[in-house]
Amino acid sequence: MFISAHSAQMIVDEMRATIHHHINLIDRDGTILASTDPARTGQIHEGALRLLRTGGDVLILHKEDAPVGTREGINLPISLAGETVGVIGVTGPPEEIRTSADIIKKMAEIMLIDRQRQEKDELIDRARDLFVEHWLFSEDVRQEELEIRGGLLGFDLSVPRTVVLLQTTAVQGQAHRVEDLQEMQRPQILRLIQQRMRGRPQDFCAAVHDQLLLLFWERPQAELRDDLRQICTDIQSFYPVQVQAGISSVSRDAMDIRRCYREARTALTAAIRSGQALVPYDGLSLDLILQSIPRELIRDVRQAVFAGFSEAEEPAARQMLQTYFKYDGDLRRCAEETFVHRNTFQYRLDRFAQRTGRDPRRFRDLFLLYLAVWGSDGASPH
Numbered sequence: 327m328f329i330s331a332h333s334a335q336m337i338v339d340e341m342r343a344t345i346h347h348h349i350n351l352i353d354r355d356g357t358i359l360a361s362t363d364p365a366r367t368g369q370i371h372e373g374a375l376r377l378l379r380t381g382g383d384v385l386i387l388h389k390e391d392a393p394v395g396t397r398e399g400i401n402l403p404i405s406l407a408g409e410t411v412g413v414i415g416v417t418g419p420p421e422e423i424r425t426s427a428d429i430i431k432k433m434a435e436i437m438l439i440d441r442q443r444q445e446k447d448e449l450i451d452r453a454r455d456l457f458v459e460h461w462l463f464s465e466d467v468r469q470e471e472l473e474i475r476g477g478l479l480g481f482d483l484s485v486p487r488t489v490v491l492l493q494t495t496a497v498q499g500q501a502h503r504v505e506d507l508q509e510m511q512r513p514q515i516l517r518l519i520q521q522r523m524r525g526r527p528q529d530f531c532a533a534v535h536d537q538l539l540l541l542f543w544e545r546p547q548a549e550l551r552d553d554l555r556q557i558c559t560d561i562q563s564f565y566p567v568q569v570q571a572g573i574s575s576v577s578r579d580a581m582d583i584r585r586c587y588r589e590a591r592t593a594l595t596a597a598i599r600s601g602q603a604l605v606p607y608d609g610l611s612l613d614l615i616l617q618s619i620p621r622e623l624i625r626d627v628r629q630a631v632f633a634g635f636s637e638a639e640e641p642a643a644r645q646m647l648q649t650y651f652k653y654d655g656d657l658r659r660c661a662e663e664t665f666v667h668r669n670t671f672q673y674r675l676d677r678f679a680q681r682t683g684r685d686p687r688r689f690r691d692l693f694l695l696y697l698a699v700w701g702s703d704g705a706s707p708h
Contacts, residue, residue, distance in 0.1 A: 333441040334360035335367075341433060345426070347399075348417040351434070354378060359412070373401050374413035381410075384427065386420045400424060402431040406438060454479050455532040458539070461580075462587050469580055483580040485528050485543055488550060489590040490573050492538035492558075493598060497566040512538070515561055522557050537594070541583075544576050547606070554604055570597040573606040616700050624697060631698040634681050646674055647699045650686055 329337075338349045342362040351360045356375035361367045372393035377385040382403070389398040399417040403410045414434040416423050423430070457479055461472055469483075476483045494515060512533055519540065523529040528543040540557075542550055550573070558569040572594025574586035589607035596615060597605035616624075632640045646664075653659040661668040679685035686695050 329359075329438060329441055330445060331359055333445060337434065337437045337441060338362050340437065341430070344433075345416065345423075345430065347423060349430075350374075350413075350415040350417070352401075352413040352415060354410070354412055356413075363417075371401075371413070371415060372396055374415060377401050377403060377413055378410065386424070388420060400427050400430075402427060402434075404431065404434055404438065406435065406442075411438075450479070451532075454481075454530065455534075457481070458530065458532055458541070459534060462534070462584060472580060480527055481530075482528060486576045486578070487528075487544065487583060487586070488542045488574055488576050489583065489586040490540040490542060490554060490571055491587075491590040491594040492540065493570050493594055494538070494561065494565075494567040495570075497568065515565065515567075518560055518564065519557055522553070522560060539587075551604060551606075558603060569603065570594065571604050572597055573604060575608055612696075616697065619697070624700070627694060628698045631682060631684060631695060643678060644699055646671075646678065647686060647695055650675070651696055651699065655687065 334351045338351050338360045339362060341349050348362045350358045350363075350366060350371060352371050352374040353359045356370050356372070356378065358366050358369050358371050373385050373387050373396040376393075385401040387393075387396055387398050387401070397417050398419065399415055400420055400423055401413050401415040404412045404414055414431060416427075416430055457475055460467060461476075473483050494512075516531060516533060516538065519531045519538070523531060526543065528541075530539075530541040532539050542553070554571055554573070558571065561567060561569050572590045572592065574589035574593070577583045577586045592615070593605045593607040597603070632643065635643055649660050649663050653663065657668050657671055661671045664671060675686065679687075684691040684695055686692055
């Protein structure tokens with residue numbers, strides 16, 4: 327088959343809008359591959375078979391002499407790279423369509439060449455997508471195999487890369503459901519990013535696990551972030567979406583890309599939780615990481631920590647911990663902040679530890695208590 331049935335149908339539908347006659351695209355076996363008359367798709371076209379066997383330039387069929395399975399019209403051979411690959415048939419009175427026969431033939435050949443190129447590009451893109459998924463997620467992978475497959479697809483695995491994960495969120499209030507909008511827009515957004523990446527063969531983008539994955543060849547961080555900001559601006563200027571990104575550090579070798587992917591995923595989660603547009607992994611703070619923890623879990627931790635306190639007592643206990651974290655455990659500064667003696671503040675910490683079994687001066691309790699205080703109002707104790 328010289329072209330897929332889907333692409334063939336797209337071509338005849340597009341030509342029908344120009345020619346206003348039924349059109350058949352027929353393969354070298356005489357089978358109607360696509361037609362503007364759906365009932366004829368898959369049928370054998372005897373007139374096209376005759377034309378293919380004789381090697382003629384045109385076959386004109388009048389109503390009175392049309393073979394069984396054909397209709398009156400004009401059939402012309404389609405040639406690509408000097409080889410006859412099929413026939414284009416136009417249904418209708420020959421005297422009406424004969425003058426446009428050469429134009430019809432040329433249109434079909436140009437559109438076929440374009441669709442073949444697109445299909446080839448799509449196959450290459452799909453192969454590259456599958457390769458990157460294998461590179462990132464396969465449990466059974468060898469670097470030698472990756473380098474060979476990557477080389478065939480134009481990937482130089484020795485190049486240090488930064489992984490970026492983009493999340494697009496459709497703006498609410500659209501006519502379609504948000505999920506449907508994201509599904510419809512993702513291919514167009516990918517093409518938009520690919521346009522921006524054109525001329526940089528080692529850069530790459532694909533849809534992976536419902537997110538957009540970008541691989542950037544190593545470059546100065548400021549330049550990379552400028553590129554990302556421009557990509558986000560381009561996307562948001564064309565589509566009603568919010569774009570957020572998580573950026574990894576630079577990979578050290580081919581297999582290190584998996585670590586970078588995990589970093590980008592963590593940074594993206596922090597970006598989504600915090601509402602920031604771009605979050606680099608190396609710029610993560612504890613507060614940003616906390617924003618990736620489900621709110622339900624934070625609420626459960628808070629309730630467990632303050633379970634022994636009444637509703638009236640809890641605010642004072644929480645305020646004491648917030649002060650302690652604010653000054654990194656410096657009791658003198660904590661006492662000054664709360665207008666008490668240093669020993670008084672120390673006593674309050676001791677009492678809190680006795681009542682809860684959790685002591686902020688003990689390392690294994692520190693993070694849990696920080697989480698409980700952070701989660702109490704959704705903000706940092708600092």
